[in-house]
Amino acid sequence: MTVGLATPAFAQTLPNHTDPSARELLPSVTPIPAIRFLTTADFPPFNFRDGGGELIGFNIDLARRICAEVDVACTIQAWPWEQVADALADNQGDALIAGLALTPENGERFDFTATYLALPGRFVTRLEDAERFDPAQLADRTVAVRSGSAHATFMQRYLPDVATRAFPTEIEALEALKAGTADAFFGDAMRASFWINENLGCCGFAGEPYFRPALFGEGLAVAVPAGQDAVRQAIDWALVRLQDNGTLDELYLRWFPVGFY
Structure with missing residues (x-):
């Protein structure tokens, strides 16, 4: 059985989803005085509050680095998840x-930047099985x-001949692998x-990451109010710069101690 499912991943592969053509976009064409970022405080390790109540996370660091790259003032305000999209639509923030x-549905309300982090699916096995892992076996x-x-x-869909055992949560499925009642786990690589x-x-x-946007989603991108091209282009431009200068790699390695690419 041949399974041609994914883009190959080698060793500690680092994410790179920025659009090189964005290098040609100059944010100074339409100057922006600041970027008011909106986020939530309930999505660790991306955006959450630490024990002292400070807003931290991968997205928080990334927002600040974007503003620094574009050289504009930056604010980051946390909203409840159920309100934050409406707050953006109501011009309570820029991104x-x-x-x-x-x-x-969200595409009808907002424009999106390039994806800065995709969330692939991956197999997990016990260490002794990882090196010789082959999904065809x-x-x-x-x-x-x-x-x-x-x-x-x-x-x-792709491996119909393989027996699966379903669990209510990913943690329970992973614990079954650890206990030896399952031979492998397949699920969200980031979690x-x-x-x-x-x-x-x-x-x-074990094996390669599997990128299937139709199943696993397009990944993470920044939303801006529809028509706010100056802000969107500035962020896209900054993302390319941050990829080129190694900042995105630095943030990825800081917040994800076990890389999932």
Whole structure:
């Protein structure tokens, strides 16, 4: 059985989703005095409050680096998740950096920058099985998945001959792998990376990352009010600069100790 599913990943591959053509976009064509970022405080490790109440996370650091690159003033304000999109639509901010899904419905309300981080699916196995892992050899194995997830759908669609065992949560599915009641896990690589970081002596990623936007989503991008091209282009330009100068790699390695690419 041949499974041609993904873009290859080599060792500690770092994310690179920025559009090189954005280098030609000069934000100074339409100057912007500041970028008012909106976010939430309930999406660790992207945007959340630490023990002292300070807003921190990958997205928070990225927003500040974007403003520094464009050389404009920057504010970051946290809103409840159920209100933050409406706040952006009501001009309470210039950009939303909080993992808003790139759905057709949101596309009618907002414009989006280039994706700055995709969230692939990945297999996790016990360490002794990781080096020789081959998805084509899973026919007599059991793969743990979260019940009803897009990753369970992926297994049914692309590896229908592989037995899967569904669990209510990803953590329970990963714990089944650790306990030996499943031979592998397939699910969201970002969330799995934090579990692996707590179980380094047991398990690790195996094989390649699988990018399937139709199933796993387009990834993370910054939303701006529709028609606000100056802000969107400034952010896209900054993202390319931050990729080129290594800042995006630095932030990725800081916030994701076990890389999921």
